């Protein structure tokens with residue numbers, strides 16, 4: 336590729352903060368709320384004009400389970416925000432989902448307001464419509480001194496003591512020199528999906544169809560019939576999920592766009608165009624084959640194609656498949672995960688890989704998974720946290736991202752409180768765990784018992 340040298344120039348330092356959070360998805364939201372509530376001077380920067388990441392930008396239609404089927408595993412800020420979204424919903428929505436903690440459909444507009452309120456109440460500053468493009472490092476190359484941003488005001492600099500990389504892609508850590516893995520052995524990636532919201536649908540008629548036909552709620556029978564008739568492309572054998580926000584309004588996660596690398600603007604562009612075209616084909620299928628969808632109307636598609644997988648940062652510890660299957664716990668656990676391994680196929684010929692943990696079981700997520708090797712003041716939480724590809728297929732879901740974000744934000748508060756510029760690795764783990772538990776996070780019975788016993 337041809338290159339050109341950018342001219343050096345002075346830019347204004349528009350913000351100076353203790354904790355900078357980049358990316359306003361579930362990870363960044365929880366991180367900023369946790370850091371600010373505890374008292375750190377915090378700023379969250381997001382390229383869109385609202386918070387929520389995949390759940391609002393890409394209209395991912397439901398929150399994955401918060402429970403291990405017996406009890407909530409994800410608590411703290413993530414659970415609090417879920418309950419607030421329910422409270423903002425219509426009466427019918429509240430009545431239907433009040434007690435539900437697993438697969439709660441997302442009311443994206445309600446959720447944006449919940450997130451705005453949570454950030455403002457926490458005392459964190461929010462900067463929307465702002466993209467972080469570069470980082471400035473200290474002389475040793477171990478600490479990020481701040482980031483360069485572009486927005487309507489031009490190019491400027493945000494100075495910070497600590498950074499939480501919640502971009503989902505590890506943008507900040509990679510710009511700061513962190514090592515990472517991406518995709519499978521041959522670089523293959525899980526596909527993207529353009530999610531969308533349909534109105535003028537009839538949940539009652541849909542349920543009656545399921546009862547009469549024996550088709551399940553992911554309608555594999557209808558999908559296969561349409562594929563055989565050439566009305567749907569080969570590949571996904573069922574709809575990933577319908578999430579009924581109201582009896583006339585449903586969020587849809589269906590179909591795949593293959594070969595999209597979410598760290599490349601050209602690929603995201605192709606994903607947007609192909610994704611929207613694919614939605615037209617899917618809606619034509621739903622209207623023709625599925626009772627209750629005859630008059631379906633697309634309210635909106637995601638502003639960006641949904642991205643399941645990009646980079647995984649190499650951290651001090653890499654959570655691997657065996658940790659998941661053995662339900663391992665670690666002395667430095669900052670969260671627990673019970674969601675199944677859910678790897679979508681990289682091509683239309685592969686199968687989706689699913690592996691469940693037994694009911695009531697979970698594994699620990701160690702603090703070290705958030706610490707990129709070689710960097711001293713950066714946490715990477717959320718989709719890009721340090722794990723192998725298999726575990727990423729489970730850890731990536733939104734409830735887990737809230738939990739990791741809360742831990743990173745709380746750790747950032749503890750680090751900044753010292754006023755000594757300590758390394759992320761010097762954060763006192765027992766104090767971090769204790770604060771997380773006091774603030775309603777769940778780290779497993781053993782940690783809770785040890786903390787209570789003062790061990």
Ligand SMILES: Cc1cc2nc3c(=O)[nH]c(=O)nc-3n(C[C@H](O)[C@H](O)[C@H](O)COP(=O)(O)OP(=O)(O)OC[C@H]3O[C@@H](n4cnc5c(N)ncnc54)[C@H](O)[C@@H]3O)c2cc1C
Pocket residue numbers: 357358359360361362363380381382383386387388389390392393395396397398399400465466467468501502503504506527528529530588640641642643716717718719731732733734736
């Ligand atoms: C199709 C699909 C279906 C899914 N289904 C479910 C599901 O049913 N339930 C569930 O719980 N999870 C689901 N997931 C997974 C989940 O949505 C994501 O893995 C999760 O949102 C990741 O959270 P995050 O905070 O790490 O990143 P994201 O949600 O991606 O948020 C990152 C944020 O950072 C911003 N950002 C990125 N780079 C920059 C930058 N350089 N400067 C400024 N801002 C930046 C982005 O705009 C975005 O708002 C699904 C994902 C996809 C794609």
